[in-house]
Amino acid sequence: LPIEAASPSQVSVNVPYILLELVIALLSSVGNLLVCVAVMKNRHLRTVTNYFLVSLAVADVCVGAVAIPCAIMTDLGLPRHNFLLCVLMLSVLIMLTQSSIFSLLAVAVDRYVAIFNPFRYKVIMTHRNALITIVLTWLMAFLIGLVPAMGWHKGSPSDSYCYFVAVVDMNYMVYFNFFGCVLTPLIIMFVIYARIFLQVRHQLRRIANEARGGAGNAQERSMQSLTKEVKTATSLFLVLFLFTVCWIPLHVLNCISLLCPGSNTPYGLLLAAIILSHANSVVNPFLYAYRMKSYRRAFLSLIMCRDARETDDDTQVPST
Numbered sequence: 557l558p559i560e561a562a563s564p565s566q567v568s569v570n571v572p573y574i575l576l577e578l579v580i581a582l583l584s585s586v587g588n589l590l591v592c593v594a595v596m597k598n599r600h601l602r603t604v605t606n607y608f609l610v611s612l613a614v615a616d617v618c619v620g621a622v623a624i625p626c627a628i629m630t631d632l633g634l635p636r637h638n639f640l641l642c643v644l645m646l647s648v649l650i651m652l653t654q655s656s657i658f659s660l661l662a663v664a665v666d667r668y669v670a671i672f673n674p675f676r677y678k679v680i681m682t683h684r685n686a687l688i689t690i691v692l693t694w695l696m697a698f699l700i701g702l703v704p705a706m707g708w709h710k711g712s713p714s715d716s717y718c719y720f721v722a723v724v725d726m727n728y729m730v731y732f733n734f735f736g737c738v739l740t741p742l743i744i745m746f747v748i749y750a751r752i753f754l755q756v757r758h759q760l761r762r763i764a765n766e767a768r769g770g771a772g773n774a775q776e777r778s779m780q781s782l783t784k785e786v787k788t789a790t791s792l793f794l795v796l797f798l799f800t801v802c803w804i805p806l807h808v809l810n811c812i813s814l815l816c817p818g819s820n821t822p823y824g825l826l827l828a829a830i831i832l833s834h835a836n837s838v839v840n841p842f843l844y845a846y847r848m849k850s851y852r853r854a855f856l857s858l859i860m861c862r863d864a865r866e867t868d869d870d871t872q873v874p875s876t
Contacts, residue, residue, distance in 0.1 A: 570631060573827050577624050580834050584620030587841035588613040594854035601850060604686040605666050605792075609844075611690045612659035612795075615652050616837035623649050624834055631827075633717035642718035643705045650724075651701025653803070653833075654737060658693035660796050661741050662686075664748040667789050671752050700737055704728060726814040734807045742800055749793045756786050791847035795840055802836035805829045 591613040595601045626645050635641050666686075670677050704724050711723045763778050806829040812819055844851040 570827070573631065573831070574628055576831055577628055577834065580831070580838055581620040581624040584616050584624070584834070584837035587838060588616040588620070590855055590858060591841050591844065591851070592617070594851060594858060597858070598850070598854045601854060602683075604681045604683060605663060605788075607683070607686045607690065608659055608662040608666060609840075611662070611693065612656055612840065615655045615659060616840065618652050619834060619837040623652050627830060627834070630718055630720055633719060635718055638718075639711065639723075642711075642723055643709055645718070646720060646724055647701045647703075647705045649701075650704070650733065651697050654700045654733075655694050655697035656799065657738060657741050658697055659690075660799060661745055662689050662693060663792055664745040664796070667752055667785075667792060668748050671755050671785060671789075700733070703732070708732075721813065726810060729810045730807075730814045734810060738803070738807060742796075745796055749789065749796070752789050753786075756782055756789070787847075791843065794843060794847070798839055798843070799836055802839075803833050806833045 592610050595606050595610050626649055629635065630646070635645070666681055669680055673680065708725055708728045709723055710725050759782055760779070763782070809821055809826060809829055812821060841855075845855050846852075
């Protein structure tokens with residue numbers, strides 16, 4: 557989501573920025589395509605949680621294939637003399653960010669149901685319901701991103717250059733998009749994960765107390781299941797945490813731009829915030845490979861062109 561502040565007379569080619577963006581685009585596209593293919597080819601990876609992660613991966617592929625090229629174009633003030641295309645292009649950038657947030661929210665709710673209502677999890681979180689949820693998240697993201705194209709924007713068709721801050725209304729970006737559609741879901745997700753970790757800690761203590769009175773197979777299985785859930789929840793929380801770290805700086809700069817109109821944010825700082833936000837699309841495949849054995853094995857099998865050895869997925873809900 558570039559927020560370039562240059563004027564048309566200052567248009568220049570920032571080669572280091574463009575090269576870095578292209579590297580991020582390549583890594584994001586390849587890495588997240590690997591996630592999608594891994595889930596498609598490995599039967600044990602086809603879980604509800606992973607469907608939501610695939611939705612997130614699709615958004616990140618689009619960041620690499622669509623959003624970053626658009627960001628480079630807007631850094632150059634392109635497209636020129638085509639205001640409608642400019643607004644639509646910038647709306648796509650907003651939509652992709654929003655789809656990522658809603659996918660993360662779906663993952664958090666999925667884990668919440670798994671922990672707080674494990675016996676009804678497979679009834680509530682069916683594959684059909686997951687697919688319906690994914691369609692709804694993308695539809696909502698599309699509608700939110702389309703708001704500027706529907707009239708909430710600055711500029712006019714007579715404008716020659718396409719710059720984010722010259723076209724997208726910062727009132728929309730700060731009050732509607734950031735406070736309403738980004739910050740609010742993020743707070744909800746952090747609360748959800750906090751409740752998950754507290755609940756798991758409570759259950760682990762209860763099982764430990766029961767085990768002192770005579771450990772049995774049931775307690776041992778419950779302990780193993782909860783330990784697995786802790787690892788899964790921690791991995792998915794890290795995905796959320798990294799998303800927040802990568803995107804908040806850019807939104808903070810948007811807030812400063814709107815609330816402190818006299819401020820002069822260095823252009824290099826804006827580009828750094830843009831690059832950081834785009835870099836978030838690269839990290840998730842590496843995080844999955846590092847934290848989740850099933851993804852690591854699936855990635856290796858794809859890279860080495862061999863059949864994946866099917867194993868229990870790290871994000872599979874225990875049956876007990």
